Amino acid sequence: MVSVYLNEQMEAGWIKIYTSSDFFKSELVRQVLIDNEIEAIIIDKQGFPYRIGEVEVYIHENNFQKALEIIIKNEL
Numbered sequence: 001m002v003s004v005y006l007n008e009q010m011e012a013g014w015i016k017i018y019t020s021s022d023f024f025k026s027e028l029v030r031q032v033l034i035d036n037e038i039e040a041i042i043i044d045k046q047g048f049p050y051r052i053g054e055v056e057v058y059i060h061e062n063n064f065q066k067a068l069e070i071i072i073k074n075e076l
Helices: 023-035 061-073
Strands: 014-020 040-044 055-060
Touching: 014 023, 014 061, 023 040, 023 055, 023 061, 055 061
Parallel strands: none
Antiparallel strands: 014 055, 040 055
């Protein structure tokens, strides 16, 4: 599995659309958004070795409404 990670110095225009403590659920959301032609990235804030913390999915702010509809439609 290949995921895109950005550091805390992310460029302007990205907003958080989804957060989960389950990495694989966040990856599923990211992949569904990409499949619907919405660029999405993951920021993994979980600590090692216990995987405690959140995994966040970010999109460009101009895709917010479409992304939200896709997440709701797919019951993610």
